[in-house]
Amino acid sequence: MRFVLTRDVEEFAARTEHLLAAHLECNLLATIVKSVLDGAHREPPLLLAMGIDADDEVAFAALRTPPFPLLVSPLEPSDADTLVDLWLEVDPELPGGSSVPETARAIAGAWARRTGGEPRRTFEEAMHVLTVVNDPPTPARGRLRLPEPDERDLLVAWMREFIIEARLVGAAQVETVVDDRVRYGGLLLWEDGEPASLIGLNHPVAGAVRIGPVYTPAPLRRRGYASSAVAAASRRALAGGATRCML
Template sequence: MDVVTGHDPRRFAERVRGFLAERPARHSVILTRLARALAGERAEPPQSELWWWVEQPDGEVVGALMQTPPHGAYLTADDDAVVRALARAAWVARPDLRSVGGPDPSGQVFADEWVRRGGPSAEVVMRQRLLQVDELVEPPAPPGRHRLAGPADVPLLRGWGEAFTDEATPGGARIDHVTARVAAGLLHVWEVDGRPVSMAAVTLPEAGVARVQLVYTPPQERGRGYAAACVAAVTREQLAEPGRTCMLYTDAANPTSNAVYERLGYRVIGTATDLAFAATIDA
């Protein structure tokens, strides 16, 4: 098998999109990041992005890996030998890699190969569950209503986005998750008496799958059903489109959020793990 590496997402898409679209929920992270890159949302400089894939002698694609700064690497492959081949290629091209993630067990297999080649040890940052819904179970309706977030909401929601990052990955890089999503009409809020109390974002659909993300309720507003109502509203809109389904990632160690999503009809379809390499965990 051959590992192909490049900086051009268009070439990656030509060769790999079909492979990713075979299981679009499992591959949602790569598909949505690829779509943004193709739309012009590139790292700076664009040459800092790397896109890898693995081909069998007959041309069949059997694995893929991307690394788009400031994010870590993300990969998918079913065969451990393919994962190790991707790790070896990444070791040559990006020896300062900070982190890796992917559907289980690919992230851990990659990290083990990284360490075997002389890299720093890896620490699990988060174990995740992949959940998908095909039919929404309506939650009890709390006070308030759902609406799209607008420009006037950005200062408040940007702070929420930073709080989301601090809770999900303490010490992680703070990235503006909000501004572009508001501009694209992808960030939703639940409001009570004109005051936002919860938010949830959604990706543009790829291969029929939209991913709910950036679900956050300030601590003082929790336990009132606002997040469930907001996620339900976003999910309802997506499922109303023919051939559309929704998925999301949850922290496997957070029973509260997992229970909320399962009550809405989301079901577990897989697991994933994010790992950071020891030399960069505290960076």
């Protein structure tokens, strides 16, 4: 395996396009690459990496946009040590990794061996995929709509609350994220007389659109707003040309 580290996003995108499009679990990685190419990310990834096999094909890909952890497509556990060793030489502040379970464990183990740190699981996610939308059994009152320009402060506040409640990183970048999302129609509100729930739509990649975040303030929960927002946003994405949605 030949390891290639680069800061050239265009080169990385061209070499990894087929790999990232072929695997749903790589959708987040592919979405970030597309966002950078489209100018949505104010700061490009600190570093990108590829594993090139004996046939000169890309076997795995990785990138990191600080302060977030290293995103890695599935790789052979035996390649984790070399990847982490090379990465830490350039990015010694690497806080962790994110991938499918086997790869995540391999990256965590390699990181621990190299740094002497104690790895711990910070969160675990499941992936839900839909191609057909069924409305909730009891649809909520209201409708899905794009936010108005004067609702930016609300979007920022709700996005920050979501990050804090979900125990994610990135609260300091909330305003940039909101502005970028609004620019391409990637944030929507469910309205029932007043805004009741926030939902995000990511850039379509290889026909797939990731839904998220989904956030309803505590006083407005248990009224079905989020479920109806997910259904309406998914229907909107499919009508716009996506072949499947992911949550």
